[in-house]
Amino acid sequence: MAKQKKTPRPKAQTPKGFRDYFGAEVTRRAAMLEAIARIYHHYGFDALDSSAVETVEALGKFLPDVERPNAGVFAWQEDEGEKPGDWLALRYDLTAPLARVYAQHKEDLPTPYRRYAMGPVWRNEKPGPGRFRQFYQCDADTIGAPSVAADAEICAMLADCLETVGIARGDYVVRVNNRKVLNGVLEVMGLEDQGQRDAVLRTIDKFDKVGAEGVRQLLGKGRLDASGAYIDGVGLGSAQAEPVIAFLTSKGADTAATLANLRAAVAGSQTGAEGVDELEEIAALVAAQGYGADRIEIDPSVVRGLGYYTGPVFEAELTFEILDEDGQKRQFGSVAGGGRYDDLVKRFTGQAVPATGVSIGVDRLLAALAARGQGAAEAAAAGPVVVTVMDRARMADYQAMVGELRAAGIRAEVYLGNPKNFGNQLKYADKRGSPVAIIEGADEQAAGVVQIKDLVLGARIAESATLEEWKERPSQFEVPRDQMVAKVREILAGSAS
Amino acid sequence: MAKQKKTPRPKAQTPKGFRDYFGAEVTRRAAMLEAIARIYHHYGFDALDSSAVETVEALGKFLPDVERPNAGVFAWQEDEGEKPGDWLALRYDLTAPLARVYAQHKEDLPTPYRRYAMGPVWRNEKPGPGRFRQFYQCDADTIGAPSVAADAEICAMLADCLETVGIARGDYVVRVNNRKVLNGVLEVMGLEDQGQRDAVLRTIDKFDKVGAEGVRQLLGKGRLDASGAYIDGVGLGSAQAEPVIAFLTSKGADTAATLANLRAAVAGSQTGAEGVDELEEIAALVAAQGYGADRIEIDPSVVRGLGYYTGPVFEAELTFEILDEDGQKRQFGSVAGGGRYDDLVKRFTGQAVPATGVSIGVDRLLAALAARGQGAAEAAAAGPVVVTVMDRARMADYQAMVGELRAAGIRAEVYLGNPKNFGNQLKYADKRGSPVAIIEGADEQAAGVVQIKDLVLGARIAESATLEEWKERPSQFEVPRDQMVAKVREILAGSAS
Structure with missing residues (x-):
């Protein structure tokens, strides 16, 4: 008799880059999401739970001629028998699906449409330590509101959310910048060439790491980085680069001083002046509701996302220090970010629809609370x-x-x-x-x-x-x-x- | 100049069989999940949030020689450059991932391991009206507890869950049956042939629809069904089929009578007697906690899943009537089901591990409450x-x-x-x-x-x-x-x- 072939036992393992969450990890996250949802809802935002699976076409970002459009996302082709099926993919964030939902349902939705959403998103990226291919986002967006009152509202709501989940006043700050001011700076510089403008944008994104002097070098001839490699610069003359530095370092002693510095930096640009006006309006609106500069401040050094958004940009940072893996003290840093984007819905409808929103990094926020020892007591007594x-x-x-x-x-x-x-x-x-x-x-x-x-x-x-x-x-x-x-x-x- | 090729606008649509949920649909489901989680947690169950993506190997159920193992699940192959990558898939339920999690982490988990889980699952099936390819499950399972006290606990917990979310006492019943009793019946019938046993099991699954007389015909020569088609029978003699009918119709005026009828139906079978003992023990345990037969009852006519489970089987049914799409009154029916299964972990470890659990169909439960007009008031006042x-x-x-x-x-x-x-x-x-x-x-x-x-x-x-x-x-x-x-x-x- 032939020896029967034995099926090997399956390996009991999560796929690479995925993990499971147990007990208090789950309940603490659920409690945080619920607390944030309560604030969002209180501000008039409505819940949306969109499908986790989207057509690749609706998600966008993919080249139509790529045989398998799975760069960055988990994608597969529908099996529809004879004819080739649609390509489907797991959502990689909550914003792209929102644009699809709004375009699909706009007749039934109110305008402006305030919505919040929370849930897992998936990225087909190389996993690394602490980097997972499935993680949670918790977003609030307003579609169809052109006024920066919508941006101001989101900044105030973000501050409320942080305090609700246990970040004390004084331990965070919501920083606000504006892409239009930067555009004004580029205008003043006389940069017409799109390639050069993009190079300047990319350089500005490094301000966090290399500081003003580093940006100055990178806008000019170039710079020797910490690893010893020489990074070629954009090639601007030192005078031409100055407005960018003035913009990035224009933070003054108070909001009025910052706004005055910005006005000077964009003098002569209509777009720039508009951007400064918007920041002034946001500052006034949040101040009228009692949010001082200790909670929400105009800060032109916020550069994250400045290339992506089209108007105001905001970022919530935790200002207390924690010990990193090497035992070094460092600021905890960013836990939420957002801004105004006006083109996402246009992809579907051809009509630009103003939109602004924020995404809170729930897992980072949980890590921040854990680093401070908050929540440990409940976990210990939870058995x-x-x-x-x-x-x-x-x-x-x-x-x-x-x-x-x-x-x-x-x-x-x-x-x-x-x-x-x-x-x-x-x-x-x-x-x-x-x-x-x-x-x-x-x-x-x-x-x-x-x-x-x-x-x-x-x-x-x-x-x-x-x-x-x-x-x-x-x-x-x-x-x-x-x-x-x-x-x-x-x-x-x-x-x- | 060549005419520039215009990219057509993407269609703003969910993939076929998927949908979005808005406002009160989302918050009511979230509130229900939270209420059920609170009960599960109160009973000592720990939360588990396992990865939504599993290896196809871990999910099982797939033939190793199929080139693209996507029958029933959404699956794709990892892109790992030269060598062929793993096949990954979205989970189709919460039980298969639990078996993988337990096998993977059992050294760190307590035994018995009580866990609850909730979240979306995905099925690659033909969508139909009201049938979606993504839906929510809400499960509780106990792994490593051989005693039927674990099953009794789950039945009591299930009753508590239903009452917590707003199903009044008297409007539901948790029915309990036992696969071992059925096995005893097959033993008494002298059915040795596995093919015949399977045919009997499949026939029993139709008891819901065709009733005792229909089952009698299908176990014998066959039956003309409603559509006019003739369904061939299993071919048993009418005397041989009688124990099955006796089993299915053994429900008496009270629990004691039902158990006596079952004992008679399996007289002579060791397995059958064991099954009746287990039902008796479950009835005694829940009665001692105050759950009368109006809430949890032994009911041998519960057949759903009897082929899949290995011991006690339970099903929660809503007993009130609603109007269906055709305006006809009908009982709302099943909203949760579960039972004992002992082989899932064995696939990974080679060792059988006893397990029992329940899955609550949250979307059906929401539909039931909506059909009764419950929850409508809050929704109206929620703006x-x-x-x-x-x-x-x-x-x-x-x-x-x-x-x-x-x-x-x-x-x-x-x-x-x-x-x-x-x-x-x-x-x-x-x-x-x-x-x-x-x-x-x-x-x-x-x-x-x-x-x-x-x-x-x-x-x-x-x-x-x-x-x-x-x-x-x-x-x-x-x-x-x-x-x-x-x-x-x-x-x-x-x-x-």
Whole structure:
């Protein structure tokens, strides 16, 4: 008889660049998304849950002649029998789908359309440490509102969101810049050539890293970078480059001074003046609502996304310091960004529709809170009370106990593994992070009592107690059966404080 | 000059079989998922958010020799340059990923592992009316607990979940059956041939539709179905088929009677007796926790999934009647199902691991609540208060108004479209389902008052008022500016009642 071919066992692994999230990682993210959604909703934004799968055509960004359009996205072709099917792909952000949704449903949607959305997005990129190919975004956008009042509203809402999830006032700042001011600068410089303009934009994007002097060099002849490589410059004369530097470094002592510096930097440009007016209007609107420059400030050094957006640009930064992987102190940095973009809907309809929005990086925000130790306390106390099983035949009694505990609002469960080895039950409670274990054997039942083990206190004692103290087991109490719930509640209240 | 080739505009459409969800559709589902998660968590289940993308190998169910393994799932091949990449796919349920997660992380997970998960799953199926290729599941499973106490716990939890989301006691029942009892029946029948056993299983799955007499015919010679087609039978003698009928119709006046009937039906089979013992134990456990047969009942006529599961099987059914598309009354039917399965983890590790779980069909449950008119009231009152713009230059004042309203816990926004046409502002408020609009023009400002328009009352009046009543405009009030928030709150309290 032929030897039967054995199918090898499948590997139990996530695909490269994907991961799973467990327990408190999930509930903390869900709580954060819910808190942000509540703010968005309160501001009049409506929820949208668009399909995770889009046609590649609707997502755009892909060359029509590429056989397999999967650069950057996860894409596949529909199998429709004879004729070639559509190419579909997972969304890579929440903005491209919004443009599609608005173009598709605009007759039924109000104008302006304020919407919020949250959920996973997928990027087909090389994964790296801490870089995953699936992550969460949490966006709010306003479509069809040309006024910068819409931008101001989003900045104020962003500040509210950060405070709601636990970032204290003073620990963040929403910085606002404007692409139109930069366009004004380019106009003043007399840069007509699109290639040169693009090169200047790319250079400005490096301001974060190389500073004013670095940008000056890169706009001119070039620069030796930290790795020793020489980066060719744009080739502008030093006088011609000055307006860019003036723009980037125009932040003054207060908003009025900054705006005055910007006006000087774009003197003579209509577009530039318009951009400065917009920033002034945004500053006035948020100030009228009580958001001072300590929370929302005009800052021309914000360059991230300046090339992508068409008007105001905003970025939320956390200003406190954390220790990085190398133990070095550094500012935590950006956790949200956005701005005004006017061309996304036009792709579909041919008509430009003004739009502005923000995207909050929920995973980064969670990391920031974790780095400050916030949220750790709840996570530690989050395990269920475990009712142990001393006599398998009395399962119904143990179930009644967890029923009572749950009815009192206490997270509780009965041990459902093999109860033979009692040590395993306590190990299980430990692994679950249980604050309390309940024990009721035959003796206890006969006496009408239960044993209650305070596992949080027990762990503390185990760390520091002497043998004598340990033997006294002050972390275990015997209470009448009908006082079980009250005693557990008392212990939980104590360990939470 | 050659004519430039114009790229055609992309179509603004979801892919076939996908859809978007708006506003209350999203928030009601989110609220339902959150309510169910709270119950799961309360029972000691831990959250798991596994990757939406899995390797096809880990998902299983696919033939290794198929070039493109996309039957039933959305799959694509990783692009890894020279060597052929892994096939990846979107998860089609939450159970297959759980098996992979457990096999991958079992050293770090407690045993038993209780986990809950919720999120979209994707099926590459032919879309139809009301059938979508992306939908939500909401599951709870216990891995590593051989005792049927785990199954009983899930049945009780399922009942709690239904009541929490708004299904009244009496409007649902969780029915429980057991595959082992059925196996006992097949043993008693002396059916050794696997082909015949499978044919009997498939026939039993039709009991829902064809009833006892239909099953009797299909187990025998065959049956003329409603369409006029003749369906060949399994070919059993009528005496041989009787135990199956006895099993399916063994429901008695109470649990004890049902169990007695089942014991008779499987008399002589060890497996069958074990199955009846398990049902008896489940009934006793849930009864001890106060779940009577009006909520959780042993019902041998539950056949859905009986072929798939290996032990207890449960199904939650809504028992109230709704009107279907044809205006006919019918029972709403199943909204959740689950059972015990022991082989999923074995695929990865070679070791059988007991597991049991339930999946709640959130979209069906939402449809059920909608069919009863539940949740409609909140949806109607969910629009924001709209502060209209009478003078564009006074945007900061209007923003201050919405700021005050929000601070009082009231959802509010300023109109951000072009304010020129005031009628458009009210049309907008109408489209948003706004309960109230605020108006403050130059006259009002000078007098220190605002106009408050009760749009809910206004709509009611518009429906039924005479011209005289309409002219009196009793749905519009003038109040001092500093009483705006109080008056709005009063109107909202009135229209909610």
